[in-house]
Amino acid sequence: MRPEEQGIDVAVLVSVGRHPITGRARRADQDARGLELALGLERQLPGSRVSLLHAGPCAEESEAALRGYLGMSAGTGLETLTLLEQAEGSDAIPALAEHLAAAPPQLVITGARAERGEGSGLLPYALAERLGWPLVNGLAAVEKIEKGVATLLQALPRGQRRRLKVRLPAIVSVDAAAPVARQSAFGPARRAGIEATPVPAEPDRELAAWQLAPARKRPKRLKIVKAASARERFKAAAAKAEGGGGQVLTDVTPEQGAEAILKLLKEEGVLPRG
């Protein structure tokens, strides 16, 4: 058997989630989907090793939530979670990047966005930048991994899929398009180990300066339907939400692209006009 087929090392970055209704700590939905994807890979490529990685404080509430991921390990090789112990409010990115660079896995899977804290969704990008690895977002499936190249299926809006070939190591992020996470079982969750390693905390000064408020639903642009007949109304309801005034820019310089984005932001009132 060629070494490429002997399985790969997958690291799954997991966070402490937050239930949307009660706000209780839980396994984050997207991160759990990421772990599900990794466990699926473990079955697909025998010999693969899945490791769980979390950077954050070691508290009782967060531990219960992290054990939620370990509860998915029944019948798999997963046994422990590596906790890079940091004080609350520290920047997780340097710690994660350092840990991943020290013993690089072939694939890093993470959720697209955390359920608490900043939740900006920038972590995978920042990590990819630091490590210099390619990043694929919105992953739906890993089709195969051969000779250090992964064939991935990326989810696009409205159920579309795009097949991508990516050279490993790479970072992939998953959102609601990835397979639903399996049930978390109490027994394995309780037995599994959490290996805590204190890491130098780098306080996230910018975050400390922020003011946090509960998120509001983003306003949606109303679709004005001017339909005379039932058929037109049906077509309007079933049609894709058209961007309308959008434009596709191809083969432009970064400056031109930035110019176009700035112009749009000003038009939308995100940036002051002038």
Place this chain on the structure above:
Amino acid sequence: MLETLLPILIFSALALAAIGAMRRIRLWRQGRPAQVDLLRGLAAMPRRYLVDLHHVVARDKVMSNTHVATAGGFVAAAALMILVHGLGLANPILGGLLLAASATMFVGSCFVARRRRNPPARLSKGPWMRLPKSLMAFSLGTFLITLPTLGILPAGLSQVMGHWILALALAAVLVWGLGEMFFGMTWGGPMKHAFAGALHLAFHRRAERFGGGRSSGLKALNLDDPEAKLGVEKPADFTWNQLLGFDACVQCGRCEAVCPAFAAGQPLNPKKLIQDMVVGLAGGSDAHYAGSPYPGQPVGDHAGSPDGPIVLSPTGHEGKALVDAETLWSCTTCRACVEECPMMIEHVDAIVDMRRHLTLERGQTPNKGAEVLDNLIATDNPGGFDPGSRLHWAADLNLPLMADVQQAEVLLWLGDGAFDMRNQRTLRALIKILHAAEVEFAVLGTEERDSGDVARRLGDEATFQSLAKRNIATLAKYRFQRIVTCDPHSFHVLGNEYGELGGHYEVRHHSTFIAELYEAGRLAFAPWKGGGVTYHDPCYLGRYNGEFDAPRNVLKALGIEVKEMQRSGFRSRCCGGGGGAPITDIPGERRIPDMRMNDVKESGAELVAVGCPQCTAMLEGVVDATAEVRDIAELVADALVARPAASGDVRAPQPAAEEMTP
């Protein structure tokens, strides 16, 4: 010649039986340890056998008389035979008794034979078909060999009896009888039920059930040891007395006849399940099972061993283990099988033990199970509703909150039906009744959580205990005399299952409480003007808690004459809503609630009174039903009239009494 042969035969049969007994006991001892008072159990055993077991058997009069004659005759004949023929005490009194005993046994075995001529489907065939012949061989053989001993045969016949061919034939018949009755008893023949059954009754895990007691609450799982494996993965994970209980099964199939899942064509047959556990504890395949299979599954595909998994884990890919997970998840925990079992085997305990493993260790609760459990963990209710909205339905009712009043006569436990629009109607009706009777009550409001019933039946003991402990802590903050609830599941869990975790309460089902209020003269009803009414006993009120009368008394007080369904009272058929069955939703050929509504139709009633939110939901979900579904509280609330003036405060003139139905 027989005189020398008989003691040899008897004592070698006894010796073989003893060896078999040791082997069988070793099989049972593979199980986990259990706290059982052995001596007290053994001392109580004859009473349990003769009284408690007989009560259950006596539901079928012919069979119970048959059993008394056969079993009583056998025990007496066997004991006397050892004395007379084994030890040679040819005393005429003993001999006479032996003749009488074996004759009684013979008569009994004739009835056994008669039942086996056209056996109902629920009875197992196979080796059980030869049992009446074996019983006859034993009783007839014993009778005949005793005649010459007593010398009551005419001289001529005595000589014939002494003839070696006849003696040999007699000896052969006797060997057959002894083989079945002594050897087969401990080596796994049909008579095993007598040996294992007697010990099972002695070492039963719910000794409270004997002597008219009731014990239906599930036993708590010890979660203290983090390294311990949770639930039952393999047959040896049952406690030894559970294994013994499985081995006691007589395969009479009464459980099969009452099982709603079996009737619905779901892959569960309680009898087969117990027999599969017996296969598991001895090791082997189910190919020798001679009763009805799990619906839709052929016999012979499954095999297991004491230390092999009962349900195949999905990583094992192909093949089959002892039972399929669907079998375990088909059970509605209605307890009809337990109620009906003449051996008092605890099927539901065993099923929940195995479910605990699937949920807590493997994370394999099927269908919506995982979602419901996640909701219970995150929001304290199975529907995933905002716990803060628990009292939204009662925004206009100004319900007194326990947090405000601190103490009340009655704590009204709303249950998760508070989130369900149908059940909110029942709750409103109940509150109207409480107001009418001027009951001082309060609710926990948003402090209330799910009782943990569904989590526990789905095998998630951890979530159950977490919910229970938090509920107990909440309840401990307030003073109240009793809890009243319209949900029999909460009623059962609060009343029977919180005790083990430190919560002891006096709990009333609303039907019981309404009956008490009526008897105390605190409620008055207008006469019933509707059509025929029948009453559906909820499993968790009836079989689990023995409350059959109060709802009927309430209906009677309303002026309703209940048209009983054929299966009512302790034999009531489940609505299909218990045990998380609607959540795990194992497909069958029919739906359980459809069958129940058919029972209602056969009773001729136009309305079925219920007393459980689950039953209401299940029965109302039946398409093209011939009867309406109403909770008892709704019927009572509709019939409420002002009480006849007791102290001069007449609120309304007595209406309705003179009204005529058009």
